Amino acid sequence: MLTCRLIACFDVLEGRVTKAQQFENNIDVAPAEDLARELYEEQIDEIIFYDITASVERRPIDLDTVRRVARQVFVPFTVGGGIRSVADMFAVLKAGAEKISIDSMAVREPDLIRQGAQEFGRQCVVLSTQVRNVGRRAGIPSGYEVFIDGAREATGLDAIDWVKRGEELGAGEIVVNSIDRDGTASGYDLEITRAVADAVSVPIIASGGAGTVEHIAQGFSTGGAQGAIISSILYSPRLESQGLKNLGVEEMKIDLADRGIEVRPFFNSGLH
């Protein structure tokens, strides 16, 4: 049976993983390659890497860090940030990523989704979306609007309309990233996660807000997601001040299994 995925999210700034709150006030965590090695050994299911300032600074992605991380992880590795063209996608894949995440650039140039899917297959193209609950109104029937550029710019796009269009254009997975919940450890926005899961037939990844194992379980069950992005719960130095604690991958998986969520069991290899 296909299992629910725990996906560690790296917000990378100058080769180091940082942790933001609602897309601001990033604090330093660790060098990306060190954290990648540690999480691989803990048997994380997947890693997603965002070069968080590449898009805003209009510069190419930090391929050197991508390569250094790719050498440490023998689980799927998705990379995003600053990808503007098929040539950029090609460079990231050849640096060792399996999948490409596009976000702000896909809003500016939706055809990039189609081009990426055509060139590398739709399984390669992850559409990440930054969404905020703005209330139902004209043009935003779902009540959730898409934002870009690190949640700085509103687009006027309805989140549900956008993900449907993204799927039609060729996105193979969709990340639903709640700006309101990002770094708050208050749980995923289950309403929009479920609405997206119901609107498209490709796999959905919940993102933004996981602070406890219960939140992750809710993302899979109530939210209908196939993957859960976690970062605060793994390594945010702020978590303690929020009355919570950082957890390891194995203890989270044991807890999730106890709650009836199918996860990849911990494998005691002794092979290497």
Next chain:
Amino acid sequence: MIGVIDYRAGNAPSVGYALERLGVDYRLVANGDELSQCDRIILPGVGAAAATIDSLKSAGLLEPLTKSVRDEKTPMLGICVGLQILLEHSEEGDVAGLGWIPGNVKQFTGPLRVPQIGWNSVKVVRPHPLVEGFPDAGYCYFVNSYFATPSNPDHVIATTSYGEDFCSIMAHENIVATQFHAEKSGEVGLSLLTNFSTWNPESMSS
């Protein structure tokens, strides 16, 4: 020396990093001359079947690959689309495959989300040196919308369930192939690459 075929639609670098980690000698291979210097071949794959075959053709790799695998019986490991193109026909784009293993490639139908993306259990149904030491229901990473249906059940080494049971490891003579990404399936997947690096098809009785 393992040759990892590096063509436009492939993820050869990821396979290379995995071999590097295992301490196995390899080189990325982009043309026929380089291929002729290798005594094992890995054909990685991402993307669509037709694009993969076209990509091999335009790099001038298809002919030397065929000679090496079919005539010289060089051990070969196909991964993901590198498995699917080994069969005779694929529903993906309604295209002919290489036809090195009898059977077809079909699309998942049914209520589950497609592509299948994630970790699924692989159940060995037939012994093979590639799966020596493989755990009971080892979990591996899949990304696929299509799956192989080899005509001869003897060619099915392992199966996986996604709505229906499908062939997740396939083998025939000097060719083995995994539908999942062995290079991205953690220590379980790496164990298969280790086994492949020392596999001698000629020592097998059947």
